Amino acid sequence: MQKKNLAALVASLFLVPVAAHADVTIYGFLSAGIESAKATGNGNSANDYTSRTRVSDYNSRIGFKGWEDLGNGTKAIWQVESSLRNFEQGGTDDKGNAATLGTRNTFVGIDNADFGKVLVGQYDSAYKTLSGSGSSALAIDVMTNTTADNFGKTSVNGRGEARLANSIHWYSPNWSGFQLGASWGVDEARLQDNNNNSATDAKRLSLGLAYNWGALNLSTGWDRRYDTAVKANTNSIYNGAGNTPPDANGTSGKNTTMFNIAGSYKFDFGTYIGGYYEWATYDQVVSGQVKQDDWQIALGQDFGAASVKLAYGQLGALKSVGAGVNGDDFKAKQWILGGTYNLSKTTQLLAYYTKITNNAKSSANFANDPVYDSNLGNGKASLTAGNSPQAVGFGLKVAF
Template sequence: MQKKNLAAIVASLFIVPVAAHADVTIYGFMSGGIESAKATGNGTASKEYSSRTRVVDHNSRIGFKGWEDLGGGTKAIWQVESSLRNFEQGGTNDAGQSATFGTRNTFIGIDNADFGKILLGNNDSAYKTLSGSSNSALGVDVMVNTTADNFGKSSVNGRGEERVKNSIHWYSPKWSGFQLGASWGMDEARLQDNTSGSSTDAKRLSLGLAYNWGALNLSTGWDRRYDTAVKANTNSIYDGSKNTPADANGSSGKNVSLYNIAGSYKFDFGTYVGGYYEWATYDQVGGGQVKQDDWQIALGQDFGAASIKLAYGQLGALKNVGAGVNGDDFKAKQWILGGTYNLSKSTQLLAYATKITNNAKASANFANNPIYSTGTSLDAGNDPQAFGIGMKVSF
């Protein structure tokens, strides 16, 4: 009898931990490929990126998430998501940044069936989540996570998108197809204003609204970075000698605001159409405000397990610039042709070709696997282009 009791106790030691962690989900994907890439057109050979073959990581990641039922329709939720950035070259990208734990959407929060979700941590803004590239139902970023991804703060489209550190987020339940989200990123640096000497508050506020009705998806968003200014007659964040980091540059009362609208529809016969428009205003260091917009149209067609995707987008002229500055010099455009083929539910083949054409003072770059012609930047006037093939395995 004692032997049987001892065996039961030993067995329970193995059973209890399994039961305690049964709600933890491991997820993610590995995606990589080989491509030919270059960025030329600047006119100065030493500031161009000559044609070469690259092995690339397509934004691979691993995540852990779970929840606990608190009763009354409320759950405690958590997530830790980490980038597997540039796994093909040991976890360090071309800018010298290393992949570390919790670099992607990582939070703790509450999920209530009636009120929605509240998240605390480092997470995509409501602007990005509901009205940008993170809204997979909207699908306007046709080759998301690849080199041909064109949504990012230094890209042609989606320049207001951001993962907000030190932030709190709220996402509503879906009400008759509508979902509302809000984000607040807090400024913990509180740098000193260069002129007044007072402390700045470079917080970030973001709103997003999405609507889904069958195959129809619509969205709009607003995002504002406070106490943030740009260099005169540019759309580049000002970074003075006393101001680190650049996004909290100590320019009290100088704000950057972005607005967007987007929509898409997928027909029963597999044809997808989508569109995106974004408008930005930038308060300048020396006074005044410059403006710039961007837009994109996207098409797709499914053929069973295969899909073909096409997109074209433009970054418009910089408006309200000073005398002697040509706003058209800041224009850029990008075309994307891509395709995917699903070998199974978790394995996909992909191929793409894309080119960004930058005018003389524009330096729009790829959102993933950007090209650096000098140090860790792309010299203005260079035209990044790439074509490649790859494979993605989800888990």
């Protein structure tokens, strides 16, 4: 990240005196590549995503952040971070979403040396930040931000991860290697529960605990989405107005709960090992509860400026399903083989191969730049259950 004084920059451009009231940093990266991708195997070739060449953006972004010293070890802090990931399509992704200002972690807050940070705005949950793909110390998402990224709510691993809008967060200082975090995503909509005509409160609470001791990193997280259920014998969350009644607007008293544990260690000779486990419980709209787990193991090896990375993850069977439903149909697995080469401190070459194998009722997809075979170009874009995405690509990342 290159630090620039925005006040000085503005003054030099417009030749007017501007007083700098805070330290401001401009940061981000542009990253993209060329890949071949496909998704087949659902049993009906009409629903196949046939092999094609894509130009993929690897989660490019730009951010502005700053702070002001308030004295007594306290600072006012702020950040505006925006996605640039759709630049290869002129700013609109495969679901019709346009890149706009402040789409990523954007907040205002207070940072105290003794108490920690309090953030208000939009930010990754403590579950993700301290015990998931958002943790740079864990580094369990081995090809993060590329198509081979496998942590996300519709991916093989990290299905409890989220960026919470309308949220409040607290992160503690580092206490002898320990750090705590808590997030509260408020529900301002309070949609109606069509089952009993009451207003729902689909708030989200998230907790994270991380421990670092040299090259050893351990963590755990808990996350709950209140008044949020799944349709019977599925793992598909129903909480939006586009769903079919009677569960169109959530279900009072029904919750979705996630728990994870993770760990990693990097040896002095450059070998990295990591592991992740997640357990989900889904209350069903009518009655009962289904469960599902996922796990991943990761390996890596540094060779000077180069790194080779390998990961394997599984999404397990849907448990506690009703008669006539095969829980194994919801299984998925993913292989990731990748590598990076640092040309400089800010420029990196990268390459990867990844394949997801979905069973008959599973539609796990890439966390970044997923493939869709239905309703391409609008919010209903989806991957047919049973189709298995795979991609091979190479690209370039330039940070600033």
